[in-house]
Amino acid sequence: MTVRTEKTGTTLLITIDRPQARNAVNAAVAAGLAAALDLLEADPELRAGVLTGAEGTFSAGMDLKAALAGESPEVPGRGFGGLTEAQTTKPLIAAVEGWAMGGGFELALGCDLIVAAEDAKFGLPEVKRGLIAAGGGVIRLPKRIPYHLAMEFLLTGEPVSGVRAGELGLVNRVVPSGEAAAVALQLAEKISANAPLALAAVKKIVRAADGVPDADAFAAQRRELASLMGSQDVREGMQAFAERRDPVWQGK
CATH class of the missing domain: 1.10.12 (Lyase 2-enoyl-coa Hydratase; Chain  A, domain 2)
Known part of the structure; x- marks a missing residue:
């Protein structure tokens, strides 16, 4: 199973579980994330979701090997990873440890809030591979932070730390390494107390x-x-x- 779900009170904890591939997104992960979002939407007891990655990495983005083999990391109507274009009604929080690169960063941008470990790494390196950040990076990032700072991400492809992401206003909380999911769950609990x-x-x-x-x-x-x-x-x-x-x- 490449995507695990676990109910924690009124929150659904969604975990990308391909640590051997740094939680890169292939067709199975995309389908699993779409199914997890369906579960979140359909269960009236669930009020919010937390998205994270297994074993200290959020996601390395698109699985290039799978893509070269013809797999699509997109779900029709829902975008990259079955998430970046999904129209969800319930709040979704990204809990980022380790790398959130390319499509991994775009999954986080597709969430409503982001909690990041101080040593997390956010980057959009697509231009280094002749591509663009087409899973929402090019569109969303300039709306979240000042234009010139967003363009530095998009044009250089260089990553920044969780601490720097906090300074840029890109994330809601910067926490010690290993605590992102726990803090995200606490934040989800506060949100879930509301109507x-x-x-x-x-x-x-x-x-x-x-x-x-x-x-x-x-x-x-x-x-x-x-x-x-x-x-x-x-x-x-x-x-x-x-x-x-x-x-x-x-x-x-």
């Missing part, structure tokens, strides 16, 4: 607002807010606040 419909609405509105005029973004937000205001969870949230207790979310 699931509201979390999904935040993700949907952020996607809808990307690159569109403010008027269109606010229109999309009004539609989502109208749906939220009719939900049982909004009433529960207000009532719990008034009664000074923790809300019990139903997701409806």
